[in-house]
Amino acid sequence: MKLKNTLGLAIGSLIAATSFGALAQGQGAVEGEAFWGKTWNHSVDSYQNGRTPGVSIGYFLTDDVSVNLTYRKDEYTRSDADTGNQRIRGDHFGLKSQYHFGQVGDMFRPYVEGGVSHGSMSNVVADGHTGRDGSTYLTTGAGVKMYITDNLYARAGGEADYKLDNGRWDYQALIGLGVNFGGSGGKVAPAPAPAPEPAPAPVAESAPAPEVVKVQLDVKFDFNKAVVKPNSYGDVKSLADFMKQYPKTTTQVSGHTDNVGPDAYNQKLSQKRADAVKQVLVKDGVRADRITSVGYGKTRPVADNATEAGRAMNRRVEASVEAQAQ
Structure with missing residues (x-):
């Protein structure tokens, strides 16, 4: 041959x-x-x-x-x-x-x-x-x-x-x-699933249900970047102000990517994005021990990665905080 x-x-x-x-x-x-x-x-x-x-x-x-x-x-x-x-x-x-x-x-x-x-x-x-x-x-x-x-x-x-x-x-x-x-160094263990929130304490039937207030955060990122853009600072500050108003609250900051590139690289990039948003929250006055940052790589898309618009939506960091109204 x-x-x-x-x-x-x-x-x-x-x-x-x-x-x-x-x-x-x-x-x-x-x-x-x-x-x-x-x-x-x-x-x-x-x-x-x-x-x-x-x-x-x-x-x-x-x-x-x-x-x-x-x-x-x-x-x-x-x-x-x-x-x-x-x-x-x-x-x-x-x-x-x-x-x-x-x-x-x-x-x-x-x-x-x-x-x-x-x-x-x-x-x-x-x-x-x-x-x-x-x-x-x-x-x-x-x-x-x-x-x-x-x-x-x-x-x-x-x-x-x-x-x-x-x-x-x-x-x-x-x-x-x-x-x-056959190598093992290129595989990154998937991020642990967030712990389930504890069930609310039972409320006596005669007592009115407490009002729950909630703030959500959705920060978008440029391709292959982990830098929070200036137009997102205001949204991050709103979440920080809410957490300072309710000092017993905590939050998980979740980082995500589109599907371009190797799995291990996207896992690291999503973690860097989550850490970047956490740093802005800390800079805005929230204690670091109240914030958990987790990267999920490209495993949790919210839009179709086959289009540029869909990939842009998937390059994100999400967070939410709930509290009982004072």
Whole structure:
């Protein structure tokens, strides 16, 4: 089977694998990737620049550090025209370690890498050689992974290979598509359900029912932001004034997001939004121990996330306070 067909099957398998619930990022995850690269050959004078498809598999020792085995096929390199324009084939096997910046669940995770590889390339017959030439390389590189979902990612990066035999460099620009399996760091436990409010004390039939007053808060946020906008300060202050008028009241501030981005990222963003509203309430004079802030991520939409208007309604923080009228 030709390598391009093998890569096509691999990419199809990567996309199909994202339907399994066992997939996750973080410590213990296994990442599989198919990639394609453009190579600039400088370690051998008579080689033209080539293209190198390949695959890799990695294991996350921690949430940030992975160890990766790689294989790439030097399939399309040629010798220079004055040596007969001979087609050159080769293989590269590598062992690398990647350090990822940011946190598990972030949509973008830049990385740096380093390692060692062994490559073999067919010799240029016109130069008077036959067979293959084997070489050892030191490898370094950097790039960024974009997690399209919690489990499917795309990668773009660059690598430089230092050939120990002659002290010269080869360079590659790479793009890839991959999935990860079995980690636990990317999954955030769902926020606990709010405790049920205690049942009101029984009231004697002869006594009139107390009047209940209530204030509700609904603060909207810009996309991917957790900053309370100035036009919402007045609503937050109204809730704070109500709580100061009824000093025995407490409230839960609930943060929510739309459905754009990974689950873990939205969970963190919703918590930041809830905390931001709590900070404004405290600044307006409400004690912090009277306010609980909880993020629910994208699990509780109030509108259709298929439209921009619906997503805007879902980017919100809610709160309500009830008290018996004085």
